[in-house]
Amino acid sequence: MQSKPTYYQKIVEFVRKDFTTLNKNLTVDEALKKIRKEGVGERIVYFYVVDDESKLVGVLPTRRILIAQEDQKIEEIMVKRVAALPQEATVYDALEFFATYKFLAFPVVDNEKKVVGIVDVNLFTDELLEEKEDQLEKYDYDSIFETIGFRINEIKNASPIKAWKIRIPWLFATVTSGIICALLTGAFQSTLTESLLLVFFFTLVLGLGESISIQSMTVAIQTLKTTKPTLNWFIKNFIKEIKTASLLGVTCSSVVFTVAFIWKKEFTSAIVIALSIIFVQIISSLMGLIIPTVLHKTKLDPKIAAGPITLALADVSTIITYFGLASIVL
Structure with a gap:
């Protein structure tokens, strides 16, 4: 038996x-x-x-x-x-x-x-x-x-207590990342005073990072159901994600740069936003590939844990990239 x-x-x-x-x-x-x-x-x-x-x-x-x-x-x-x-x-x-x-x-x-x-x-x-x-x-x-x-x-229809026990650990991941993001944003307070345009487009850049990370994560999870991840497989998909995210980043950043520059006539700030979008798209896309692969390799279920962890890391990396680049350029 x-x-x-x-x-x-x-x-x-x-x-x-x-x-x-x-x-x-x-x-x-x-x-x-x-x-x-x-x-x-x-x-x-x-x-x-x-x-x-x-x-x-x-x-x-x-x-x-x-x-x-x-x-x-x-x-x-x-x-x-x-x-x-x-x-x-x-x-x-x-x-x-x-x-x-x-x-x-x-x-x-x-x-x-x-x-x-x-x-x-x-x-x-x-x-x-x-x-x-x-x-x-x-x-x-x-x-x-x-x-x-x-x-x-x-x-699928667990009791409220059981559902709470299953879901609360991953919500804490979101809470933790939110606190870290708030602290990081505070650290770049002087950068924000240099250009209000950065503040206006911050939510957009953050949303783009989250969106592409979830897209990449979903594709990775579906692929991992039928594929055993090897080093060659990972390298091949790593390069593919960089290329895809670069194309997506250039497309989105072109549109945002045009709108930002026409709106406020701040060329440098618009460039910072556009470049940030490209970098954020690439980094977040790789997060969507790496996190499910690591969870799968460590015998954890990527369908449950990957989402909150990927989003949390995507948010933190977006803030560091966005405000970090702005503090260097402005």
Whole structure:
């Protein structure tokens, strides 16, 4: 019996290894002979079809192979659209898969789409784990999905106290960054007296930094669901973020510079604002990449913690960049 999983553990820790894969080029007769020779694991529901490189290309329900003609190719009778969990998925992700698709098992695949294991619905039902094997087939599987759906709903609709416990630590991150930002702004009080134009555009620059950091963070989190972060992967995306953020920064700064200069005719201040936007966009964009990657690497859940931490660091770096550049130039 496997230990009861917690929601944010990796699903790959709970997969079954007694699965059978069939090459798509086999005939039904050849596949059945292979199954008889190698045997199957307990409670087999689906056979998974792979290509010559062992990559997952389809799924074959047991009923289809039993009623097919012996000379038919597996590729002809398999279901090509197969839902698979990436090995980086969490137990909670698997719960959502079962509740959404209502299949009894899912393959778990690595970054090359090779099957590393099978997770079946029995993992999530305490009642099933306590049943004897000869009683499992009589279990009402509709009630399993109702149970899973209820558990997901229970997580999403936590009590106020439970929700408070989950959310307050990350709000403290925002409070802390806000206090630091206030102190930093105070330290640049003399710089603010040099140009009121800096004050007028401060909120805009801060908002741009937060926006691009969240955009980059969202992309990074989605990518990390199916990709194992390596040094080459990080360097490639680091350079990509710099290039993208630079283009975005130049575009936004051009518009802001034009408006600021036409409005107040302060060329130097307008230049400071424009350059700050470019630097802030680049730094905040990199924050959006780095924070989720570090959290993922340290086995923490980036979906929960990345947002507050990324925003906090983006705000602090924006203030230092904005007022720091202004104090040097003005």
